[in-house]
Amino acid sequence: MRVLIANDDGFDAVGIQILAQRLQQEYDILVVAPDRNRSGASNSLTLTRPVQPIKVEKNRYRVDGTPTDCVNLALSGMIDGDVDLVISGINHGANLGDDVIYSGTVAAAMEARHLGRPALAVSLVGCKYFETAAEVVVRLMKDSHTLALPAGILLNINVPDVPYNELKGIQVTRLGYRHKAQAPVSAKHPRGLPSFWIGALSEPHDASEGTDFCAVENGYVSITPIHTDMTCYEATLPLEKWTDTVTL
Secondary structure: OEEEEEOOOOOOOHHHHHHHHHHOOOOEEEEEEEOOOOOOOOOOOOOOOOOOEEEEEOOEEEEOOOHHHHHHHHHOOOOOOOOOEEEEEEEEOOOOHHHHHOOHHHHHHHHHHHOOOOEEEEEEEOOOOHHHHHHHHHHHHHOHHHOOOOOOOEEEEEEEOOOHHHOOEEEEOEOOEEOOOOOOEEOOOOOOOOOEEOOOOOOEEEOOOOEHHHHHHOOEEEEEEEOOOOOOHHHHHHHHHHHOOOOO
16 A cells, blocks of 8 residues: 655654654655645645645655645656555644644645545644554554545544553544634734734534544544535525525
8 A cells, every 4th residue: 555644734743754654664655745834724725836846755755835735746646656545644733623624634635535535634632642643543544445435535533642552442523613713912023013823722612422522532532524515405495495585
């Protein structure tokens, strides 16, 4: 199996390096990652300038673009041929609930699904035990041939930041969601221009049983299946009734 590894924390991030080191013991690995931290890039593509992949060493590329750029280039044949599976991560920090809207980690996996490859987005809910998350990935991959998912599905995996032997198990979850983000924080600009840091994420609003927040809080690996169809099917019938009354 040939595995493409991407991320949003950048080529030199600890998480992606540990994942690559662990997987290369058993798989053919291709690493294509941004040249710097691109957290929060979501699904953005670089369309206003050329993107330059720089070969660092064999099967290792640094790209001056977004996580989605990296996967797009790798899977379009611009970089070193075909791959069987795409793994995005290991992210430095959680991608739980509505974090997935902004996450470059999840976006890289989503691009892989757009391009017809199975994909995992993997995040460590912390910044210490990356080896734990890497081992979880290896264990999941050993039985991946038995998993049959509908087209367009990616798996969002969040791993508690604990030693591997302290994990309670795995739970299949739904996305929870957070309270609205905190207010922007004023920042000083050398020329006195209005400047702000974007507000930090807030605490969970829905962390009830069955959510990814709840699973991780209780020591379980959370796996949430995600797809890109954002249609709210429950709203179609009332919307049709309403539009039937509208005259154009």
